[in-house]
Amino acid sequence: AGITCGADCTELVNHGTAVTLTASAAVGSSFTGWSGGGCTGTGTCTVTLTAATTVTATFAVNSYTLTVARAGTGTGTVTSSPAGISCGADCTQVYNHGTVVTLTAAAAGGSTFAGWSGGGCAGTGTCAVTLTAATTVTATFNGTLIRIGNTTQFAENSTHGAGFLLGEKVVVPTAYTLRQIGLIAITAGPQFQLALYTDVGGAPGNLVAQTAVGTLTAGTMEVPITAGSVPIPAGTYWIMGVYATSASIGYTTAAGSNVVAYRTQTFGAALPSPFGMASTYTGQSFNYWIVVQ
DSSP states (O other), X not given: OOOBTTTBOOOXXXXXXXXXEOOOOOTTEEEEEEESTTOOSSSOEEEEOSSOOXXXXXXXXXXXXXXXXXXXXSOXXXXXXXXXXXXXXXXXXXXXXXXXXXXXXXXXXXXXXXXXXXXXXXXXXXXXXXXXXXXXXXEEEEEOOEEEEOOSOOXXXXXXXXXXXXXXXXXXXXOEEEEEEEEEESSOOOEEEEEEEEXXXXXXXEEEEEBOOEEOOSEEEEEEBTTSOEEEOSEEEEEEEEESSOEEEEEESOOTTOEEEEEEOOTTSOOOXXXXXXXXXESOEESEEEEEO
């Protein structure tokens, strides 16, 4: 005994004495090796004293990678203090042991920040992470849903006959991502399927997206498209529906020159693309809409 460095780093010993030194790193540090006294490596160091000798033990602070992941249907950025993470572009940074990193999330237009997970963080405020190991924190952003079409229930209701693929135009003012197609059913019961078509020359054109076959429940229904999401540019589209048996849905006969297009369609058969020859009439409008982000 004699040296306990930290506190006592020198000791007088007799000529020829073999002194064995052992290094122990503190929490958050690593022992990287010896120099001097003929010692190297990271094991013990044995020095045989024949003259005054200095041995250096080198310790390094541990460092860890902080990774930010983004999840959800929306978009946004995460920045850090101390600087290093600006995610978007740079979502990882290495920090020393014990560093407290504060993460701040900012939702992009059309999105909301839903909260944190990982690193002991939750909620929608800032996230403070104390680095003691490699850590991943996830920021979830949700897109704001926008509804385009006739979402307010009309005073009348229409009995939509079976065996027809029928619907009307919807104008999309800017590029969005399509996620759902909606309708208002007056009564529950029959199976149905909804679809969105492009407009070609004032009539339905190519199939853009469709829902799975479902069963009507009374009231508002917003049905996911089978693809999950489909980007759609600005333009005119057609929302179309087909029913297994007669169905009662919200509509109005006071729609002026609004055009309704239809064609025969066997329920359960593959939806046509292109739509094919369409018949039209005017004056009606249905409680159909699309849900986009």
